[in-house]
Amino acid sequence: MIKLFVVDIDHTLYCAKEDCIPQKNIEAINKLIKKGITICFASSRVYDGIKEVIEMFNLKKNNGYVIAVNGSLVIRSNDEKVLVDDFFTLNQIKQMHQLAQDLNVSFNIAQSDFNIATSYCEILQYDFDSVNMDFIVTNDVFKYIKDPVYRVGFSNNDISDDKLLEMVKKGGGDKFSFNIPQPSTVDVSLKHVNKLTGLLEVIKDMGISLEEVAAIGDNDNDVVMLKAAGISACVANGSSAAKEAAKYQVSDCASAGVAEFIENYILKEGKND
Template sequence: MSIKLVAVDIDGTLLNHKREITPEVYSAVQEAKKAGVKIVIATGRPIAGVAPLLEELKLQDKEDYVITFNGALVQDTATGEDLVKEVLSYNDYLNIELLSRKLGLHMHAITKEGIYTANRNIGKYTIHEASLVNMPVYYRTPEEMVNKEIVKIMMVDEPELLDAAIAKLPSELYEHYTVVKSRPFYLEIMNKKASKGTAVTHLAEKLGLHPEETMAIGDEENDRTMLEAVGNPVVMENGIPQLKKIAKYITKSNDESGVAYAIREWVLD
């Protein structure tokens, strides 16, 4: 079967180390779209942090889709309609916020509208995330979060502090939530039903596609579920070693336009 859907991670995958889409990647995406292949950005970012890339790649037409918040949201890029939405409750927020305080970590919660933190001294990685995804940051006490529709919570701190805290996380956290470390300084916590893999599966089912007709391209641990969900998992040369063990294909690095190589070699060939 030919591949008809390709889910593509952003950081370390779609973008090079300068956070740019290379001309080769741009051209390959346009060729694939012209051939009727669905190119679907799959990211931990909210839609605001993806919109400029969707515009640049011309992926905002009818029946173009995007996976955001590590799979908690699947949206039609032209209309903004939610195809999949898995959010966190207020009690989830309170439990995770208390845990972050016990662990001594900075934490923020993300909605469609912005990033919210109860840390008076806002952490530098919260500011970094806001800049990366083009969203405002708000200080709010836990009591003020009661009516917010929270899609994702992130514990963010220096890598050594975060790793030490992860070792202390209670097993119940993993039982009740999807927990992924997306960067050395980011630990992301979402609804248990939310993952890139579940999102890709739901989208493929909506489009009437078999797993053999789907591909995913990624580089980090938060890409694992979508790589395991598709028939054709592709890992970047710069990807972590653990992921390369489950890859059907290893493509070139993000600085060598690895996404373009994968599309031309295994999708359009």
């Protein structure tokens, strides 16, 4: 029996083209809440960038969880207890900043409510439009750091995504993991944290097993979570790796694939128990 529903946000729950969460997704998640199934949002977004969704589904009252910045920060919503808090050291940020200079690409740092970047890039506009995060473009990114740094990134509109990823991986070393969240952008996270390590902390806190988890996502950073969950799905607009990892494939984010997964696989399973 499913006790925890874990859902990625961007391009899974939320459709950027329509700039909304499809109403069918909202209604389906609320059905899960009414049935007593715990909701957990797992995202590459910083925690403040998830707050609107947290409030939409009243996670504090409904005892939900948040896995933010790819597992680097995990929070139990009812009392805001921090279960995981793993951020970059200053030396690690400097290492990534130097790599960006060596590669002649833009470098960006995510803060709680704004981004800092060495030059304008598409991810800044996406976060501004979709997550309401302002941005600062500056040569001195370190001057504006005020919060712990859970995510840094590299961007370049003139290099293919695969080539940019290859360059960053080659120079980044083995202490980091790399993902393409948006075109022309490579996100960098700490190697030992990901959405699965965050999920393991959540189920430990709840006292349940992975078999009691349903998860849905769209990108390579969802793969470990999708493979581990009792049942999982990937939206049709997802990456090939995410589709291969998931047990089911559902409609794309614009067509409310999250609702399809809930209605056809989670709620139906509950009826058959």
